[in-house]
Amino acid sequence: MRALGATATLTLLAGCSGRHNWLAAAGEEAQSVETLFWVVLAGAAVIWSLVIGAATYAHRAEAKPHREREARRFIIWGGVVLPVLVVCGLLVWGLLILRHITSDDGALTVRVDGERWWWRVIYDTPEGPVTTANEIRLPLGERTLFKLTADDVIHSFWVPALGGKMDMIPGRETTLALTPRKLGNWGGLCAEFCGGAHALMRFDAVVMEPGAFVRWLEQEARPAQVAEGDRGFAVFEEEGCGACHAIRGTEAQGPVGPDLTHLASRDKLGAGIYAMTPDNMARWITDTHEMKPDIDMPAYPGLQGERLDALVSFLMSLE
Amino acid sequence: MAPRNKTVPPGDAPRVIDQGSVWILVAAPSIWAAHFLLSYWVAAIWCAKLGRGTTLMEPRWIIAGLGALCIAAIIGLAVLAIRRYGGVFVIIEEITESSERARDRFVGHVALLLCVLSAVAILFTVIPGMVLGEC
Numbered sequence A: 001m002r003a004l005g006a007t008a009t010l011t012l013l014a015g016c017s018g019r020h021n022w023l024a025a026a027g028e029e030a031q032s033v034e035t036l037f038w039v040v041l042a043g044a045a046v047i048w049s050l051v052i053g054a055a056t057y058a059h060r061a062e063a064k065p066h067r068e069r070e071a072r073r074f075i076i077w078g079g080v081v082l083p084v085l086v087v088c089g090l091l092v093w094g095l096l097i098l099r100h101i102t103s104d105d106g107a108l109t110v111r112v113d114g115e116r117w118w119w120r121v122i123y124d125t126p127e128g129p130v131t132t133a134n135e136i137r138l139p140l141g142e143r144t145l146f147k148l149t150a151d152d153v154i155h156s157f158w159v160p161a162l163g164g165k166m167d168m169i170p171g172r173e174t175t176l177a178l179t180p181r182k183l184g185n186w187g188g189l190c191a192e193f194c195g196g197a198h199a200l201m202r203f204d205a206v207v208m209e210p211g212a213f214v215r216w217l218e219q220e221a222r223p224a225q226v227a228e229g230d231r232g233f234a235v236f237e238e239e240g241c242g243a244c245h246a247i248r249g250t251e252a253q254g255p256v257g258p259d260l261t262h263l264a265s266r267d268k269l270g271a272g273i274y275a276m277t278p279d280n281m282a283r284w285i286t287d288t289h290e291m292k293p294d295i296d297m298p299a300y301p302g303l304q305g306e307r308l309d310a311l312v313s314f315l316m317s318l319e
Numbered sequence B: 001m002a003p004r005n006k007t008v009p010p011g012d013a014p015r016v017i018d019q020g021s022v023w024i025l026v027a028a029p030s031i032w033a034a035h036f037l038l039s040y041w042v043a044a045i046w047c048a049k050l051g052r053g054t055t056l057m058e059p060r061w062i063i064a065g066l067g068a069l070c071i072a073a074i075i076g077l078a079v080l081a082i083r084r085y086g087g088v089f090v091i092i093e094e095i096t097e098s099s100e101r102a103r104d105r106f107v108g109h110v111a112l113l114l115c116v117l118s119a120v121a122i123l124f125t126v127i128p129g130m131v132l133g134e135c
Ligand SMILES: [Cu+2]
Pocket: A114, A115, A117, A154, A155, A156, A190, A191, A192, A193, A194, A198, A201
């Protein structure tokens, strides 16, 4: 029994550590929610102790009548006035946090579109929009404003360690700001059940030094470097991948799936779920629905041997 | 529900909210519900007509003003609950007797508590409106 309890506690604690931990906030917005949480928890503990203490006292103490006036005053102040004031205070505090994290300013604006089951990411830069997918990079210490929407059903954008969450609603735009305070690769996920592969709808939120971020964004804005007559790109075109996927700088301009221009510069494959390795890439193409069930991309089991190798090494070269 | 009470002078129309009637119980929650709906409509129509990006600066005052009116009405009800029903906030001696008088006191007590609850609920509609003024 004790072993079971210890295991359960450990599992719980493990669930609360690392890159998804909102109780070890790595951003300002998560910090404000965390502070509110600890204050509410401490307050609840105090109230709980007082109530249980009073109940124990009432149980133990010798029964004797209270004066009516006192009893009445105790009930009205302790049972009505105090709870109303406390709850109003918490409501205002929570609303102020909400107002701050959704207010419309930020050094950088990123539009994120939730799709089943991946993320379309567009950085608004003075030189124009830069489209990427499934990975979000952020400059340390700067407030980034996210404009969120969805394509098909309601999704929810959440990076527990940095802040959120915020619903992504088809036909509407919601806003959320994130101001990272710690470098690192934080986990993001969809927090609103959206169908079959919902649990596999993830992304990395990579916090970088501002200088490195600017260089990354410049690189991301460039079209892909595809060599004339590249064998892998020829396979990509023959198989019709370009009908769904865009590789900027080539004929491939499909808007259905994730932008692949700098695919290999991402840390993960398939919306934050697999390591970006040639093996996983090959399986992604041939055993698509074993890798991620229900997705809108067809599997290409017939693609084998030299053609598959060429395609995979082409995709892995898109940095 | 006709008042079964003898104190109503003959010839006077029976009052809806008076001893013997339980309508007072639904009055306060209904005021809350009306305020909630009206606030909802005001905000929704405002935002729909003026478009996204407009603020709720003006309608938030409509919502707050309506709230003040509704709370005033609820205070009036609370006064009635005390005057006509002999309601008290805190019942010290249990009401066990089966009589008109005891029933009225019980209804008055419940009505008073519902008044407090409805007033707080209205406050909870007004506060978000005051803090978050966006469509
Ligand atoms: Cu989703």
